[in-house]
Amino acid sequence: MRKSWLVHGKNFFRFWFFGSVALLAAEASAELSWDGSLELEHRYFFDTDASAADAFVTDRGQTSAKLELEFFRDFNDGADTLTFEPFLRVDSQDDERSHADVRQLLWSRLADNWELSAGLGRVFWGVTESQHLVDVINQTDLVENIDGEDKLGQPMIRFQYFHDLGNFDAFVLPFFRTRTFPGVDSRLNGGFVVNNDDEVFEASEEEKHVDLALRFSQTYGNFDVGLSLFDGTSREPDLFRLFDPTTFSTTPFYPQITQLGADVQLTTGAWLLKLEAIQRDFDDVQYEDFSAATVGAEYTLVGIFGSIYDLGVLAEYSWDERDEFATGPFQNDAFVGARLALNDINSSEVLFGVIRDLDDSDSGSVFLEANTRVASSLTANIEMRYFEAKNPNDLLFALRDDSFVQVGLQYFFD
């Protein structure tokens, strides 16, 4: 499978990256406004990794540095804006996790009732916390974190129209970014090797398939409603189709999908009630069309126990029509979480969550994230993830020895 250098995933990135550098070098004479942060983090795994593909991974430590920059400039009295957000991570263990990306390199023309953007962009859709079913524009940067919150920059032309009836958002997505996966010599890789550079696409145009997306969103009193339609290459690959049990490796297969999504939030008093639902249809008859949903509630208690602390309590339930054939870990799962804001001058916060598979009481995970400011431009972050699974058919089973705690220091500058 020979690809021209320009369309190959990594080379595609180089094209953008060096193009951006050239652009900024040209800007160098002008006044530059850079912000950013540098984070150093260290992970400690509770167990040595027992999974077959990583028999030689016995290191319990993983050290990593992340650099994020942001350049912003506006022109023509703010009518045009340019945003550039490069990203770089260097990892001590995983060559796949050592990676660079352009999170955004986006030109936008802003008018009162419309906005046109072109370049690499980042968009978020949805309301729930435990998973993001309707959020399909950007590819997940899975090597960053197993929670899937980190995303790759997506090439796009986007037109937004702000009307009294609501916000209309249209996307043309001319190039596909493949999901990143932890490498063979890494933890959290699901116990098998993903051949990152040999992806197979259902579309004959491969990454050059032009995807289209539409979204409508509006606020009706206490309700915030979003309806979306996506047609193109699934951001979520099928890792089972081309799985090779002899080598314990797989090649991601990206099918063509049409996905209808809805997200609704009702904000009433101290309550947030949330719903995300999708219907995903496949072009390939080998796949069965399905629907999936997440419903949830969040309640905020102010000044608990006579303190100044705020406590938010969250509960979400996820359902997937495919049940045990679901390609994600959420098919009949409950999430319960709590967010504690200390309201101190260091903006200290703790987020805690438990995910339980309701079909399998031995399967679940626990996470804890805490952060506080330790100096005016320095924050300390702690993250803990614990995975539990006893059934080898469970998607979480491969992570059972990858529970870890991570400590990070992030320095911000401008």
Add this chain to the structure above:
Amino acid sequence: MHKSIQFCSSVILLAFALTLQAQTPAEKGLEIAKKIKARDLGWGDSQSDLTMTLRDRKGREVVRQMRSKTLEVDGDGDKGQTIFDTPLDVKGTAFLSFSHIEGDDDQWLYLPALKRVKRIASRNKSGPFLGSEFAFEDISSFEVEKNTYAYQRDEACGDLTCYVVEMDPIDKYSGYQRVVSWIDQEHYRVQKIDFYDRRDTHLKTLTIEGYKLYEDKFWRADKQTMVNHKNGKSTVIEVKNIRFNTGLTDADFNEKKLARAR
């Protein structure tokens, strides 16, 4: 002729005095509140730069810099948008609020790291605004209908004479049992506020200084200092670069456009 005029004026004076006497503390308090609001009508829109300095009991400090835009809304609470510049870890965060005379406010938060706009629950009006000693309800726009009033007395406040008026929030989710305000009689500007919590203990004192006149009509203060007597912490808000008639419209206060706020 002359006598009858005298008689008439006496009657008018008497009637006036009687109405004054007949005015209950509640009526007089309400009248003062209405005058505060009336003198601050018609400002349209404004923008300003804010510095919020948080100090804890040990004297440690955090400075938050932000830019604020506000829009006056006829017949309802104001709309406001705040963008944070420091501390750098929250830079780019934007907060949009539509305050309402009745019911909860509408509030959205834009989180730049996630590129996500979140509608947030606003019943937490008694909760601290960004870890400061100001509660959300302290920074919400002043609306006559939000409180009941009781005029207490006249009292000197600095070089001025103030009305002392008790304002009790009607909203049962307010964190205050009562709020006592000092309002100068010359221009109806709030000079000082004592906040009493639900147990009726004196929780906080707000001092407002440096009033300046804008557009020949609207008084705005440079500095607001909130001292919390319970925890020993304080927050100072300094306002700079206040501008009126900056051309903001309703379209600039849209949750869908919050992601482009800079």
